[in-house]
Amino acid sequence: MCSVLTRVRPIHRAVALTLRxxxxxxxxxxxxxxxxxxxxxxxxxxxxxxxxxxxxxxTEGLLFRQLFExxxxxxxxxxADTNTKEAIIIDxxxxxxxxxxxxxxxxxxxxxxxxNTHCHADHITSSGLMKKKIAxxxxxxxxxxxxxxxxxLSEGDRIPFGKHYLIVKETxxxxxxxxxxxxxxxxxxxxxxxxLIRGCGRTDFQQGCAKCxxxxxxxxxxxxxxxxxxxxxxxxxxQTVSTVGEERKFNPRLTKSKDEFVDIMNSxxxxxxxxxxxxVPANLVCGLHGL
Numbered sequence: 001m002c003s004v005l006t007r008v009r010p011i012h013r014a015v016a017l018t019l020r021x022x023x024x025x026x027x028x029x030x031x032x033x034x035x036x037x038x039x040x041x042x043x044x045x046x047x048x049x050x051x052x053x054x055x056x057x058x059t060e061g062l063l064f065r066q067l068f069e070x071x072x073x074x075x076x077x078x079x080a081d082t083n084t085k086e087a088i089i090i091d092x093x094x095x096x097x098x099x100x101x102x103x104x105x106x107x108x109x110x111x112x113x114x115x116n117t118h119c120h121a122d123h124i125t126s127s128g129l130m131k132k133k134i135a136x137x138x139x140x141x142x143x144x145x146x147x148x149x150x151x152x153l154s155e156g157d158r159i160p161f162g163k164h165y166l167i168v169k170e171t172x173x174x175x176x177x178x179x180x181x182x183x184x185x186x187x188x189x190x191x192x193x194x195x196l197i198r199g200c201g202r203t204d205f206q207q208g209c210a211k212c213x214x215x216x217x218x219x220x221x222x223x224x225x226x227x228x229x230x231x232x233x234x235x236x237x238x239q240t241v242s243t244v245g246e247e248r249k250f251n252p253r254l255t256k257s258k259d260e261f262v263d264i265m266n267s268x269x270x271x272x273x274x275x276x277x278x279x280v281p282a283n284l285v286c287g288l289h290g291l
Contacts, residue, residue: 058187058229062164063107066231066240067100069093072123072275073236076100077190080109081162088113088161089130090181090190091233094287097126101133113159115140115166117192117233118178119147119283121206121276128286139286142170145177147284153179166190169220173213174201180221188229189244195221196232197239198251203265205272206280210265214258222248 063080076096080087087109092100104111111134114127119141127139127149140159143152153159157168159181166181171194178201181190193201195217203210221230226245247254253264273279282288 059164059183059185061162062183063087063109064188065103067096067103069096069123071095073234074120074123075231075233075235075240077231078103078109079161079164079166080107081164084162085110086161087111088115088159088166090115091117091120091192092126092130094124094126094129097129097133100126101130104134111137112161113138113140113151115153115159115181116145116147116149116283117181117190118142118175119145119206119280120233121273121279122234123275124279124282125287128288131286141286142168142177142179144170144172145175147177147286149286158184171195171213171216171220172207173203173209173211173216174206176207178216182224182228186225186228188231189221189224190231190233191221192233195230195247195251195254197230197235197242198247200251200253202268202270204268204270205276210262211258213265214254214261217254222254 061082063078063082065078067076067078068074069076072093074091074093076092077090078087078100079090085108087104089100089104089111092114111130114130114137116125116127116139131137131139138150140151140153141147141149143154153168155168155170159166159168165184167184169180169182171178171180171191174193178192178194180192180194182188194213200213200217202208203213222244224244226243226248228244230242230244230247249255253261256264
């Protein structure tokens, strides 16, 4: 399916954990910044006016769990075949690795893939350290990300688990290596930072390109069925899921023309993510640092 890289040599978990020291949580001011980032022009009252309920997977024989990491407001997704118990995890976070591993054990799952939708700037992935805990687990990320992993993903690749699979769609714009992972029956799309609920990822660093992001969303995501569930990598105001149809109609940025979208993205004037200098170097080596 994809290229396999040389396995990075292991380091003690404590080394990776020290990377987080000094990174503080900004509380309500942080959330306010994210609201401005992803929903410009939407008042706090309006932004808080609607919350989504996470829905169970519609596909027969598919186990689905949506998990949350509070500091970076990151969603981690666990999917498994209920018959074979083969499972994958999407965008796992270092701080919640123990929680995720306990859940995998409790559910009796065989975790075979840890997939990152892109090289994150706001948190460190736990995929590399998970490999030390689970025999046979393989990490995966886009070949365009510049990051190392066991599997480098390309457009159209399938990530199988039991009778189910996810299809890789390359959706650059937030970064060069952004991917959207779509279930085989097109009932679910895990959009990373490319498409958020009523928003999108920023395009002003890590090879960001507003024109590319606009095309990615319109060509690769908005062409999915209206009722396809959209599961993003982040949400900062409590929303958990949307649909392609809703975002195509109501997304305050991506309903604009391409030129208007580019103007919006170029005028955000956002501060640099607090943990970018820690997270990106670590994530380039599968969450492991100090090689």
